[in-house]
Amino acid sequence: MQNISFLKKLPEDVVIPLRQHEGSACEPLVSVGDAVLTGQRIGEATGKGSSNVHASVSGIVEAIEELPHPSGNKVLSIVIKVDEEQKSVKFTPLNASSVNALSQLEIKNIIKDAGITEIYGTPTHEIIENIDTLILNVTYRSSMIAGCVGIGTYTKEVYEGFKLLMKASGAKQGAIAVNRHNKEARKALSNLNILKNTKIVLLNISYTPQMENLLVYDVMGIATQLGGKPQDAGVGVCGVNTAYEVYDAVTTGRPSMYAPVSVSGAVGKSQSILVPVGMRFKDVIASCGGYDGEPGKIIMNGKYTGTAQYTDEVPVVKQSAGILVQNTSKVLHDVSQPCTHCARCVDVCPVDIIPSMLGAMADSGHYEACREMNVKNCVECGKCAAACPSKIHLLQLIKYAKKALYKGVVDVSPKQSSNLVLGCDSCGGGN
Amino acid sequence: MRLTISAPPHIRENISLASINWGKVVALLPISLAAVYFFGLHALAIIVASIASAVITEAAIQIIFKQPLTIGNGNAAFVGLLLALIIPPEVPLWIPVIGSFFAMALVVHGFGGIGSYFFNPVLASWVFLTMAWWSLMKPVSTAHIGTFSDLLLDSGAGIMAEVSPIALLAGVALIAARYVEWRIPISYAVTTLVLATVLHEDLSYVLTGAFVLATLFIVTDTPTSPVTKKGRIIYGITAGVFTVIYGYYSNYALGVMYAIFFANCLTAFIEKHTMPKPFGGSSHGW
Numbered sequence: 001m002q003n004i005s006f007l008k009k010l011p012e013d014v015v016i017p018l019r020q021h022e023g024s025a026c027e028p029l030v031s032v033g034d035a036v037l038t039g040q041r042i043g044e045a046t047g048k049g050s051s052n053v054h055a056s057v058s059g060i061v062e063a064i065e066e067l068p069h070p071s072g073n074k075v076l077s078i079v080i081k082v083d084e085e086q087k088s089v090k091f092t093p094l095n096a097s098s099v100n101a102l103s104q105l106e107i108k109n110i111i112k113d114a115g116i117t118e119i120y121g122t123p124t125h126e127i128i129e130n131i132d133t134l135i136l137n138v139t140y141r142s143s144m145i146a147g148c149v150g151i152g153t154y155t156k157e158v159y160e161g162f163k164l165l166m167k168a169s170g171a172k173q174g175a176i177a178v179n180r181h182n183k184e185a186r187k188a189l190s191n192l193n194i195l196k197n198t199k200i201v202l203l204n205i206s207y208t209p210q211m212e213n214l215l216v217y218d219v220m221g222i223a224t225q226l227g228g229k230p231q232d233a234g235v236g237v238c239g240v241n242t243a244y245e246v247y248d249a250v251t252t253g254r255p256s257m258y259a260p261v262s263v264s265g266a267v268g269k270s271q272s273i274l275v276p277v278g279m280r281f282k283d284v285i286a287s288c289g290g291y292d293g294e295p296g297k298i299i300m301n302g303k304y305t306g307t308a309q310y311t312d313e314v315p316v317v318k319q320s321a322g323i324l325v326q327n328t329s330k331v332l333h334d335v336s337q338p339c340t341h342c343a344r345c346v347d348v349c350p351v352d353i354i355p356s357m358l359g360a361m362a363d364s365g366h367y368e369a370c371r372e373m374n375v376k377n378c379v380e381c382g383k384c385a386a387a388c389p390s391k392i393h394l395l396q397l398i399k400y401a402k403k404a405l406y407k408g409v410v411d412v413s414p415k416q417s418s419n420l421v422l423g424c425d426s427c428g429g430g431n
Numbered sequence: 432m433r434l435t436i437s438a439p440p441h442i443r444e445n446i447s448l449a450s451i452n453w454g455k456v457v458a459l460l461p462i463s464l465a466a467v468y469f470f471g472l473h474a475l476a477i478i479v480a481s482i483a484s485a486v487i488t489e490a491a492i493q494i495i496f497k498q499p500l501t502i503g504n505g506n507a508a509f510v511g512l513l514l515a516l517i518i519p520p521e522v523p524l525w526i527p528v529i530g531s532f533f534a535m536a537l538v539v540h541g542f543g544g545i546g547s548y549f550f551n552p553v554l555a556s557w558v559f560l561t562m563a564w565w566s567l568m569k570p571v572s573t574a575h576i577g578t579f580s581d582l583l584l585d586s587g588a589g590i591m592a593e594v595s596p597i598a599l600l601a602g603v604a605l606i607a608a609r610y611v612e613w614r615i616p617i618s619y620a621v622t623t624l625v626l627a628t629v630l631h632e633d634l635s636y637v638l639t640g641a642f643v644l645a646t647l648f649i650v651t652d653t654p655t656s657p658v659t660k661k662g663r664i665i666y667g668i669t670a671g672v673f674t675v676i677y678g679y680y681s682n683y684a685l686g687v688m689y690a691i692f693f694a695n696c697l698t699a700f701i702e703k704h705t706m707p708k709p710f711g712g713s714s715h716g717w
Binding site: 072213214217223226294295296297298299302303304305306307308309310311312324326331332334337338339340341342343344346347351352353354356357373374377382383385386387388389390391393395396399 | 432433434435436437438439440441442443444446447448450451501504544545546547609612653654656658659660663706707708709710
């Protein structure tokens with residue numbers, strides 16, 4: 001497992017979007033010309049699905065304007081010019097005994113104030129609301145800090161964070177889901193003193209954050225309603241990085257302001273690097289040795305489900321876990337051919353739906369037929385489209401059908417890109 | 432810097448329609464060579480005529496109807512080659528020419544091109560030829576695996592594919608390379624062999640080249656078999672039962688062809704009734 005490296009030199013400026021979560025954008029607390037300190041809160045949460053945003057560097061606010069965001073939209077962002085001295089807010093660390101003395105509400109408030117969010121954008125303090133079971137998803141290998149350095153290095157911190165989350169949520173039982181084939185994680189966890197109400201569950205596959213319903217089903221046997229969330233069944237699922245950040249926030253008082261990002265593909269040196277939130281992709285790539293060849297595609301968060309970026313000016317956000325650069329020669333230009341019903345997509349599907357038929361139905365606009373064939377079960381893992389010999393854009397078609405069904409009940413704003421407005425949301429992102 | 436934005440996934444498996452079809456053609460080369468070695472140059476002429484007719488028919492249809500030309504994906508070549516292998520080696524050359532034309536024009540493109548037909552074009556064409564010119568299409572001898580050497584070179588071969596069951600095993604490589612899925616061939620072969628054994632059939636008449644060819648190349652034709660996992664196993668069993676019924680009362684070389692042809696009719700029915708159930712409960716809001 002590779003080690004995480006730290007940034008040697010801060011960039012000249014950082015762009016901190018006020019929307020790094022699924023809800024509405026934060027209210028800016030600073031104005032142009034203000035001096036901000038590292039860790040200072042610069043955006044106040046504005047209701048459900050929203051979480052606080054903090055400055056990850058110290059410096060002068062240069063501008064507050066709509067700037068590109070890795071989800072594909074433009075988002076109100078604060079540009080901070082980095083200063084030389086890097087002064088920080090005075091954090092209040094807590095020792096072990098005072099951590100134990102914290103009440104449920106106090107921990108919850110710390111989590112809320114620190115602006116910790118899950119990798120798919122939901123604030124963590126909302127995940128742990130009204131649940132009786134908490135599951136820690138260790139199966140997702142690129143789950144940020146654990147994916148970067150291996151859970152073995154941070155087992156204790158992650159488990160302490162998990163315990164804090166359990167306490168904050170008031171959950172009666174907990175489960176730690178581990179991939180059977182991840183020997184490192186299994187060994188690290190077997191050395192822990194696990195609480196009685198917590199179980200370690202061994203699973204056969206890795207669950208991406210979109211596959212939470214399936215994870216809950218495989219761990220607990222509870223089938224969530226189609227299109228629902230684990231919370232509907234009183235279950236919360238949190239990632240490894242969340243647990244680590246909770247531990248960090250409670251013990252050191254630091255808010256969520258760093259993102260471990262693994263940079264790979266056509267770059268000088270592939271590595272995992274801890275960067276401040278708001279650092280531009282081009283600066284991150286430059287600190288990893290720059291581009292190797294002519295870049296054709298820059299992808300955030302994974303080659304199967306990640307979002308392709310239209311500019312490398314976009315900043316790293318709390319949800320960023322990986323940056324993949326593809327050279328122009330590696331960029332796919334496949335033309336779809338007719339489906340031959342080879343069923344390779346059916347064989348790779350983790351949720352037992354028929355992607356080939358859903359794709360055909362979505363392509364011809366039969367969204368109701370898609371609903372009848374359980375399109376809402378799709379976890380958007382992208383394996384069907386990758387396996388298709390006819391190169392049909394199955395994931396895109398299925399997402400389009402889901403969106404069309406969703407639009408039947410909710411108004412969805414069109415997606416903006418640099419200079420075009422796309423009618424659909426299927427290019428990834430979604431926040 | 433020009434960046435491409437596109438929907439995920441951003442990588443795909445290195446497999447395409449063309450690689451699957453040409454893979455099947457390559458897997459059929461050993462048996463073709465064995466047939467030419469055993470039956471002489473007339474067998475080669477039949478193979479060439481059949482492939483040429485299939486490819487030219489497809490190209491002509493696509494040019495006339497102004498469709499994109501797809502003869503490069505190897506489907507036409509595969510259909511032509513497979514048809515040549517299931518007709519007797521003594522037929523006049525116009526038989527494979529008409530057969531391939533029928534397969535490509537009526538069965539494939541008549542129903543909407545690759546992926547849209549519901550009868551295996553090779554089998555439909557074989558049934559048509561057999562009905563129309565029975566005296567020419569009747570094999571002059573019946574394949575019989577009497578000794579081990581018959582597996583290598585069967586002197587009783589009635590159709591070209593029966594020459595060497597061993598040479599057909601190149602098709603197993605397709606399953607190993609995951610170009611062909613394992614459920615249908617396994618369930619088909621097991622059902623046929625078990626049922627035939629139960630009925631005290633002489634397996635030396637069952638395990639001929641026609642059966643091996645059907646198991647690895649004909650019953651696995653993807654557009655004419657179900658896509659659901661359960662459905663594929665049921666389809667293999669259905670085809671196996673039909674094979675034994677036909678073989679029990681007549682002979683197995685013809686039985687495999689008719690049995691799979693009949694099983695094709697049931698594909699949509701099987702598929703409809705084996706749709707997987709959702710793991711979640713009832714629908715939620717939208």
